[in-house]
Amino acid sequence: MSIERPITEANAGIAQLDRRSREIFRRIVDSYLTTGEPLGSRNVSRLLSVSLSPASVRNVMADLEALGLIYAPHTSAGRLPTELGLRFFIDAMMEVGELSPDDKSAIERQVGGSNRSRSVEEVLTDVSTMLSGVSRGAGVVLAGKQDPAIKHIEFVPLDPERALAVLVGEDGSVENRILPLPRGLPSSVLIEATNFLNGQMRGRTLGEAREAFEQALSTAQTELDALAARVVEAGLASWAGASEGEPRQLIVRGQANLLEDLKALEDLERIRLLLDDLESKKGVIDLLGRAEEGDGVRIFIGSENKLFSLSGSSMVAAPFRDGDRKIVGVLGVIGPTRLNYARIVPMIDYTAKVLGNLLK
Incomplete structure (x- = not known):
């Protein structure tokens, strides 16, 4: 599995982080991806593998904040990763494992199905629905329109x-x-x-x-x-x-998932903006088209792309190929920035391979 990890401003910051700083930063990011809540110095000190006082943790957090990797959403609150911090974590620190045999079998079963007479559009719709289910985000598939016999x-x-x-x-x-x-x-x-x-x-x-x-x-x-x-x-x-209009079809499933697990009114407004983004199909098609330019899984975070500049969302996407190894479409997941990237990335990658084998 390959993930495109571009050289960014975040990558450059890795040289400034020692082992202790990385662990504290990882704890903050892990907490955010799991709960969406800020993590304070006292709770961080309890989670560390080495003994460190809350005061010492606060000093490290101040350094991380100065680097632009974390921020405090409210005065005297804990810390959350910034978009730059998430990019740094994904590019330089995130560990992506292999899917289990059960996960692979589940994807093969849901994508391949038992009914081999399904149309290509039905297969793509099933893929989009499956991706929305495993990610709790919106599953998206972009492919060329078919001209069946x-x-x-x-x-x-x-x-x-x-x-x-x-x-x-x-x-x-x-x-x-x-x-x-x-x-x-x-x-x-x-x-x-x-x-x-x-x-x-x-x-x-x-x-x-x-x-x-x-x-x-x-x-x-x-x-x-x-x-x-x-x-x-x-x-x-x-x-x-x-x-002969738009030469590609966009399939989006699971928008309702985005309304689950809202933490505050500002979350509701963010999701409303994201749903507006999804309605603007041209923007989604253009963004997915960018994922066609690479070989591996690509991750777009928040304002890195103008489509998500207001909603602060993320997309994980990968191209899929036909029997001639030609890229014929892109599949992915769109959701809040606290997607479970480590789990979604290998699922996107494997689903793209299974779909490609099905289109041979």
Whole structure:
């Protein structure tokens, strides 16, 4: 497993920390990631492996605060790690272990599933749901939109001027579009268009079907009458038009998890801002796109990215590949900065590998 650990201002501070300072800093970070609460000098002194008075602990904490690694949320309160401190901890001190065989089996079972006939979108949705469950954050998956082979097409009349164009893919996906019709169009024309598409285009992708139909029209190789040909052309164009917008699909699951375990009103406001961020899909897509640029797991913390500059949130993400080792998407978890990084990082990494094997 690889984690991208960039050289940052936080990394540079490691040379200034002795063993005692690192242990005190680790205790403060561990407490924050576990409880979200600040840790005071008296409690720190009780947790240390060596005997150290609260007064001595306070001196070390003052040095850590001067380095910008911790801060006091209130006067006379304990200390919490800053975003810089979290970055320092993750890049220089966090120990990430291997998943247990039980954890690996659980991921393989939930991602792979017993039903191998699931569509790619259903698999990606299951992955997003699984990630939200193990992290108690929001699971996110970004992938290219699929162009499945056509299994069935039908034009269903709704009223004299509209029809419902239904496309069923061989992967189980269903696309519905409403088409305007010339008033007085005979129902036999819709039947002719339906029969033509199911007879000539089944097994082809939508792109292939459009290309074949356009070629047939240009060479007069179709026996469709003019009205039926217009219906076929309009139907293919409507489905293609929907897929030619944003070329990638974003799946987000588990937003409700973010509302759990709130500590104060300011937490509620932070989560409200994060939910607004998730609604702004373009920002999430752009951020996940940055995770495609590396090979390993990437971690984005708070204001390091403008998307989380107000909500103070974090994202752990990794790319996944197809059978040709080409990156085809990104999966990850978005949540508060006190995510359990040491547990989530190997889960993200292994899930990306399992999903990649499934897409071969």
